[in-house]
Amino acid sequence: xxxxxxxxxxxxxxxxxxxxxxxxxxxxxxxxxxxxxxxxxxxxxxxxxxxxxxxxxxxxxxxxxxxxxxxxxxxxxxxxxxxxxxxxxxxxxxxxxxxxxxxxxxxxxxxxxxxxxxxxxxxxxxxxxxxxxxxxxxxxxxxxxxxxxxxxxxxxxxxxxxxxxxxxxxxxxxxxxxxxxxxxxxxxxxxxxxxxxxxxxxxxxxxxxxxxxxxxxxxxxxxxxxxxxxxxxx
Numbered sequence: 001x002x003x004x005x006x007x008x009x010x011x012x013x014x015x016x017x018x019x020x021x022x023x024x025x026x027x028x029x030x031x032x033x034x035x036x037x038x039x040x041x042x043x044x045x046x047x048x049x050x051x052x053x054x055x056x057x058x059x060x061x062x063x064x065x066x067x068x069x070x071x072x073x074x075x076x077x078x079x080x081x082x083x084x085x086x087x088x089x090x091x092x093x094x095x096x097x098x099x100x101x102x103x104x105x106x107x108x109x110x111x112x113x114x115x116x117x118x119x120x121x122x123x124x125x126x127x128x129x130x131x132x133x134x135x136x137x138x139x140x141x142x143x144x145x146x147x148x149x150x151x152x153x154x155x156x157x158x159x160x161x162x163x164x165x166x167x168x169x170x171x172x173x174x175x176x177x178x179x180x181x182x183x184x185x186x187x188x189x190x191x192x193x194x195x196x197x198x199x200x201x202x203x204x205x206x207x208x209x210x211x212x213x214x215x216x217x218x219x220x221x222x223x224x225x226x227x228x229x230x231x232x233x234x
Contacts, residue, residue: 044173048180051081052188053215054222059185070186078182085178089171114138 055077062073117135122128184191192211199207 041176044176044180047174047177048184049191050218050222051177051181052184052191053218055181055185056188057219059188074182074185077185078178081178081181082175085171085174 059073059077062076063070066073114135117132119132121135122132124131195211196208199210201207
């Protein structure tokens with residue numbers, strides 16, 4: 001009887017350990033799945049929070065002017081940011097498309113003219129002579145030069161397309177970040193309470209001071225970047 005009882009206990013423990021292992025594997029799988037879903041949105045959320053922290057003083061002043069209408073204040077700031085981003089981007093894209101269409105039209109009609117190179121180009125260090133020779137070939141015989149360097153031109157075109165894709169993806173991420181920052185501004189109090197509560201769990205009673213230090217650091221860095229940018233423009 002003791003052997004039978006001991007065997008049943010062992011089987012019960014083995015079954016419990018198997019059940020526990022399966023549950024842990026399912027939890028790990030669910031966590032990994034959630035991380036894969038959240039990861040693409042992590043960078044926009046981080047940038048959105050940085051923007052919200054930086055723009056909060058302006059948002060607070062605007063809320064006072066609008067008599068406490070937080071949604072309207074956030075919408076105005078978000079709309080201004082989107083306009084400042086979209087208008088230059090659309091202008092650059094339209095200019096690039098226009099230039100590309102003109103270039104293709106000139107190539108099809110065989111009216112593209114490459115000006116002759118300056119002889120001083122040949123004296124440039126390291127790249128002067130090959131650049132001068134390639135430029136001169138384009139000036140004298142455009143079609144033959146394009147055929148000769150077709151492989152290099154295709155490689156350059158592929159790299160250019162890669163740059164365009166990277167710029168487009170970064171532009172979309174920045175748009176999402178601006179929209180997220182507007183959402184954070186509307187929910188500033190809730191976001192702050194959540195951040196302080198999380199920091200208190202990690203750092204104890206000094207969590208709120210830690211959050212304040214992060215906020216001040218982000219704002220000071222943003223002011224420094226804007227100051228350098230304005231100084232360079234002047």
